[in-house]
Amino acid sequence: MRILGVDPGLRRTGFGVVDAQGMRLQYVTSGTIVVPSDLPLAERLKVILDNIREVVETTSPTVSALEKVFVNANPSSTLLLGQARGAAMCALADSRLQVHEYTALQIKKSVVGNGHAAKEQVQRMVQHLLSLDGLPAADSADALACAICHAHVGPMVDRLAQRGQLPGTKSVRLRGGRLTR
Amino acid sequence: MRILGVDPGLRRTGFGVVDAQGMRLQYVTSGTIVVPSDLPLAERLKVILDNIREVVETTSPTVSALEKVFVNANPSSTLLLGQARGAAMCALADSRLQVHEYTALQIKKSVVGNGHAAKEQVQRMVQHLLSLDGLPAADSADALACAICHAHVGPMVDRLAQRGQLPGTKSVRLRGGRLTR
Numbered sequence: 001m002r003i004l005g006v007d008p009g010l011r012r013t014g015f016g017v018v019d020a021q022g023m024r025l026q027y028v029t030s031g032t033i034v035v036p037s038d039l040p041l042a043e044r045l046k047v048i049l050d051n052i053r054e055v056v057e058t059t060s061p062t063v064s065a066l067e068k069v070f071v072n073a074n075p076s077s078t079l080l081l082g083q084a085r086g087a088a089m090c091a092l093a094d095s096r097l098q099v100h101e102y103t104a105l106q107i108k109k110s111v112v113g114n115g116h117a118a119k120e121q122v123q124r125m126v127q128h129l130l131s132l133d134g135l136p137a138a139d140s141a142d143a144l145a146c147a148i149c150h151a152h153v154g155p156m157v158d159r160l161a162q163r164g165q166l167p168g169t170k171s172v173r174l175r176g177g178r179l180t181r
Numbered sequence: 182m183r184i185l186g187v188d189p190g191l192r193r194t195g196f197g198v199v200d201a202q203g204m205r206l207q208y209v210t211s212g213t214i215v216v217p218s219d220l221p222l223a224e225r226l227k228v229i230l231d232n233i234r235e236v237v238e239t240t241s242p243t244v245s246a247l248e249k250v251f252v253n254a255n256p257s258s259t260l261l262l263g264q265a266r267g268a269a270m271c272a273l274a275d276s277r278l279q280v281h282e283y284t285a286l287q288i289k290k291s292v293v294g295n296g297h298a299a300k301e302q303v304q305r306m307v308q309h310l311l312s313l314d315g316l317p318a319a320d321s322a323d324a325l326a327c328a329i330c331h332a333h334v335g336p337m338v339d340r341l342a343q344r345g346q347l348p349g350t351k352s353v354r355l356r357g358g359r360l361t362r
Contacts, residue, residue: 041270042274042279043274045267045270046271046274049275069260071256071259076252078263079260079266080263083263084267085263086226086265086267086268086271087270087271089222089226089264090227090268093223093226094230098223099221
């Protein structure tokens with residue numbers, strides 16, 4: 001399983017790719033898409049769309065994961081973030097990748113063992129779990145943490161979903177018979 | 182000039198296509214993309230992406246227009262709307278269409294002559310201006326109104342932008358030398 005984690009933002013969108021075999025994790029690549037802020041909105045969204053697509057084409061992930069977003073910021077930031085998320089999810093879904101979403105609590109719990117861990121603890125645990133030489137940058141670390149969370153939690157989620165035992169989610173059958181959450 | 186107006190929403194996305202020659206307007210087509218609400222978010226966004234793309238391929242517009250959104254609803258609605266908008270704009274930008282944005286005030290002023298017109302007045306004026314047999318549905322009417330607004334206002338905006346006289350906006354030069362707002 002090769003997991004692409006994405007941390008979408010209209011100014012900076014982080015991405016991180018991790019290979020997972022059972023509990024064994026292997027770092028593949030990570031980085032940040034920096035979006036020029038002086039472009040019109042539609043062009044900025046296209047920068048995200050095109051670059052996520054390029055990451056997918058270059059690294060061939062088998063599945064993807066995003067952080068579920070809180071909306072406690074101000075409304076216009078929420079709208080901008082929503083649009084950036086929409087662009088990132090479009091790029092993933094358009095590449096026929098399943099998109100899994102996890103809350104910040106789930107991600108921190110899965111990566112650090114503490115749902116209320118500080119940002120820097122997450123960065124250090126990502127460095128440790130993936131045996132990186134240095135501390136990953138903030139955007140990359142969040143994206144990698146999201147991928148690691150799916151490596152830990154995803155297989156169980158998939159098993160429960162296949163048995164229809166996932167509480168609070170519906171099983172949906174898509175064209176082609178592929179089962180998604 | 183063939184204008185595609187889009188009124189994005191995660192449950193219903195309206196679209197309307199209008200030909201404009203100077204002040205002469207000609208209705209081409211309109212409709213509503215109804216998004217199944219039981220799909221996972223990424224698949225719902227892909228429904229918007231794919232269907233807007235199909236409208237673009239089928240009708241070959243030369244430019245597109247969207248309503249600028251207010252964010253007075255609750256934060257999670259704002260996030261959902263933002264994601265739907267992101268998907269719609271990605272479809273347009275990915276089809277190499279320029280995307281123009283207008284506020285509800287600009288659209289109503291341009292279509293009805295009154296920035297605070299009621300929804301039904303907009304529907305009736307859209308019917309009148311495009312010589313439609315019946316009253317257009319709400320989503321289609323909003324999308325068509327947006328296209329009509331661009332037909333009225335767009336050429337002036339373009340002239341001012343080319344002279345660099347547009348107040349409050351920057352001229353940006355893109356790859357290929359195409360000038361966008």
